[in-house]
Structure formats: structure tokens, C-alpha cells
Amino acid sequence: MEVSRLPLAPSQKAKLISAGYTIMSFHLFCLNSSYHCTDLNISDTEALEILKLASQSCRVDRLDGSHAIVNGAQTAWDMLHEEEFITRITTSSADLDNILGGGICCKEVTEIGGVPGIGKTQLGIQLAVNVQIPADRGGLEGKAIYIDTEGSFMVERASQIAEACIEDVLKNYVFQRKEYQACQDEMQPKTFLANIFYFRICSYTEQIALINYLDTFIAQHKDVGIAVHAMFVKVVILDSVTFHFRQDFDDLALRTRVLSGMALKLMKLAKKFSLAVVLLNQVTTKFVEGSFQLTLALGDSWSHSCTNRVILYWNGNERYAYIDKSPSLRSASTPYSVTVKGIRDAASHCKRIRMM
Structure with missing residues (x-):
């Protein structure tokens, strides 16, 4: 049984997972509460409570067999049919949407990484705004969760991008006068x-x-209630997934286990709620064939934790996005711009090259 499913407080789950306990096992129960006090930095009473709840939950699982069988099997034909209805969030750049197959895909985890100043946070804010475009105007009419680990989110910038998004929606659709006024008011x-x-x-x-x-x-x-369309959270943006794990972790093996558990949880969220998870990542240097090269942070094992990986980089004075990994998208790159209005197509088009 996963630790994340135990009836514990979020802070207690975090302490267990950060100590390497992602799944309940015999190893957890064979250690006394005093060991857990030291290992998790908690009181003896709290350790006893955790062990008691974990033991009860695992015993119930064994008795009723509810978690002994994996449910949810479906045919490949059903999966193909579902893919026809998968929704995407526009980036406000037609060229970038094009190489992404129409935008950031829901039900998937997309990692976007690049050097400082390349526009990762700008893209994150743009997605948090664009996910709210009304359904009858080509959007998802959803809400956004923005998780800021670096303090880089700017509410003034979000308001500026929202104003530009509204302007684009009103400009790009043909309205009758009454509809235009209603949309503008809304x-x-x-x-x-x-x-x-x-x-x-x-x-x-x-x-x-x-x-x-x-x-x-x-x-x-x-x-819910009187609304014609219920508004669900349709995107979770983590900016950045890297920051605290680069600062506070010395045990790399433990870090890998904790990150893997976190990535699994995010994948399940994307599938369960049909939402897009966007993980913004930093870069680091890697020694390859006698020289140092830029690569995304958290190591090679982390690269398997996302469905799609997009690398943002500079080509001269122009920003480029490159599809580095995807099961459904071909490798491609395109220029884009960060403007006063947000993410947009590049003003000029250079020869498209690959950085890595």
C-alpha cells in the first residue's frame, strides 16, 4: 500500500516519503517507534500513531482484498477512442502549438526546462491563464494550480497576460453585438x-x-450547482520541480526514490482528473566525452518521470523550443517570443537547429 493513501496528515506523509518510505512494507513495521522518532524527526507519540494507522490500513487491505487486484483494464480500441477527445491547452504561439500537436496535452505530464531567462515562468503563467479560455471560444474553461518553489510568480504579470488573452479572444472570434458585450463583461x-x-x-x-x-x-x-458548465482544475504547474531538491538533498539515492514517488503521484493526478501537469525544470552541466554540456537537472533517471520533455534554449538572440522526448510527437524545434502580451510566435524565423 502506498504511503500517500494512508489516513495521515499531509505533513506526516511528507516526512515518511522524504525518509524513503513510499510504500508500506515489512521493513516499516519491524522497526520500533524510537527508530522512527530519530529517522523522521518526530515525537514518540506521533511515531506510535503512524505505526498504528499504517498497520490498521494494511490489515484491512489484506482482509477485504480490495487492493489485491488491479482494476481499470481497458482495450486498446477504447484507448484509441479516448485519445480522439483528449484536450490541449494553447501556448498562444501557433508555431509552438504546432510542434506540440495542438498545445500542452491533458492527461499527461510535460516537463519544460531551460536556462535562466529563457521564459519558463512566462510560459507557466501563460498556461495558467489560457486554460481558462471559454469552451465555446476554443479553450478548456478550467482552473489552474500554480506551485511556486522559487518565488518567481508575478501576479502583475499574470494580470497583464490575462488582459492580452481577453483581447485576443475578443478579436479572433466573430460576435453579434449582444454576444460581444456579454463576453466582454464575463x-x-x-x-x-x-x-x-x-x-x-x-x-x-x-x-x-x-x-x-x-x-x-x-x-x-x-x-457545481447552477452553473451551466462546472469548472474543474485543468492544469497543475510546478515552478520549479527542481529547486528544493537541489538545495537540501545530499543522499542522491534517497532523492531519486522520493522524486520517483512524487512523479508517480502527479501522473495519477493527470489521468484521474484529465488535467495537464507541467513541470518546469532548471539546467545543470554534465561531463560528456571530455567536455561539459548543459542538460536538464535531476539526472538521467528523472527524465523517465514525464510523458513529454520540452527544452527551451537560445539560438543567437532568438528563443527556441525543442521536443526532446515524447511517445506521440516527433522531434522538432521552433522559435517563439516572450512579449509584453506573453508567449507569442517569433517575429522572425531562423534556421531551426537542435541544441542537444
Whole structure:
């Protein structure tokens, strides 16, 4: 049984996972509470409570057999049919949407990495705004969760991008006069900002605790009742997934296990709620064939934790995006711009090259 499914407080789950306990096993129960006090930095009473709840949950699993069989099998034909209805979030750059197959895909985890100043946070804010475009205007009419680990989110910038998004929607669709006025009244920057749930994370334990809590949070924060269309969370943006794990972890093997558990949780969220998970990543240097090269942080094992990987890089004075990994998209690159209005197509088109 996964630790994330135990009836514990998010902070207790985070302490267990950060200590390497991602799945309940005999190893957890064979150690006394005093060991867990030291290992998890908790009181003896709290350790006894964790062991008791874990033991009860695992015993119930064994008695009723509810977790002995993997449910949810479906045919490949059903999967193909479902893919026809998968939705995507536009990036506001037609060229970038084109190489992404129409935009950032829901039900998948997409990693976007690059050097400082390349526009990762700008793209994250753009997606948090664009996911709210009304369904009858080509959008998903959803909400966004923005998890900020670096303090780089700027609400003024989000408002600026929202204003530009509204301007584009009103400009690109043909309205009757009454419809235009109704849409203009409905689409206001303050409405867009109210649909972005912002979390400021200051440690890797907070990051783990929040990701464990997202399942409950997403289920609770949806509009129901008199609304014609319920608004669900349709994108989770983590900016960045890297920061605290590069600062606070010395045990690389433990870091790998913790990150793998976190990635698995995010993949399940994407599938369960049909939402897009976007992980922004930093870069580091890697020694390859006698020279140092730039590569995305967290090592080779982390590269398997996402469905799609997009690398942002400079080509001269122009920004480029490159599809580095995807099971459904071909490798391709395209220029893009970061403007006052947000992410847009590049003003000029250079020869497209691959950085890595």
C-alpha cells in the first residue's frame, strides 16, 4: 500500500516519503517507534500513531482484498477512442502549438526546462491563464494550480497576460453585438486571477505534502450547482520541480526514490482528473566525452518521470523550443517570443537547429 493513501496528515506523509518510505512494507513495521522518532524527526507519540494507522490500513487491505487486484483494464480500441477527445491547452504561439500537436496535452505530464531567462515562468503563467479560455471560444474553461518553489510568480504579470488573452479572444472570434458585450463583461482579468490557485512552497517536505494533498484539493475545488458548465482544475504547474531538491538533498539515492514517488503521484493526478501537469525544470552541466554540456537537472533517471520533455534554449538572440522526448510527437524545434502580451510566435524565423 502506498504511503500517500494512508489516513495521515499531509505533513506526516511528507516526512515518511522524504525518509524513503513510499510504500508500506515489512521493513516499516519491524522497526520500533524510537527508530522512527530519530529517522523522521518526530515525537514518540506521533511515531506510535503512524505505526498504528499504517498497520490498521494494511490489515484491512489484506482482509477485504480490495487492493489485491488491479482494476481499470481497458482495450486498446477504447484507448484509441479516448485519445480522439483528449484536450490541449494553447501556448498562444501557433508555431509552438504546432510542434506540440495542438498545445500542452491533458492527461499527461510535460516537463519544460531551460536556462535562466529563457521564459519558463512566462510560459507557466501563460498556461495558467489560457486554460481558462471559454469552451465555446476554443479553450478548456478550467482552473489552474500554480506551485511556486522559487518565488518567481508575478501576479502583475499574470494580470497583464490575462488582459492580452481577453483581447485576443475578443478579436479572433466573430460576435453579434449582444454576444460581444456579454463576453466582454464575463471575461475580466480579476476573474482569471481568481481561478489561479497559488501555493508558495519553501521546502521539499512542503512540496511533497502539497502533492499528496492535491487529490483532495482538486476534488473539492470545482464549481457545481447552477452553473451551466462546472469548472474543474485543468492544469497543475510546478515552478520549479527542481529547486528544493537541489538545495537540501545530499543522499542522491534517497532523492531519486522520493522524486520517483512524487512523479508517480502527479501522473495519477493527470489521468484521474484529465488535467495537464507541467513541470518546469532548471539546467545543470554534465561531463560528456571530455567536455561539459548543459542538460536538464535531476539526472538521467528523472527524465523517465514525464510523458513529454520540452527544452527551451537560445539560438543567437532568438528563443527556441525543442521536443526532446515524447511517445506521440516527433522531434522538432521552433522559435517563439516572450512579449509584453506573453508567449507569442517569433517575429522572425531562423534556421531551426537542435541544441542537444
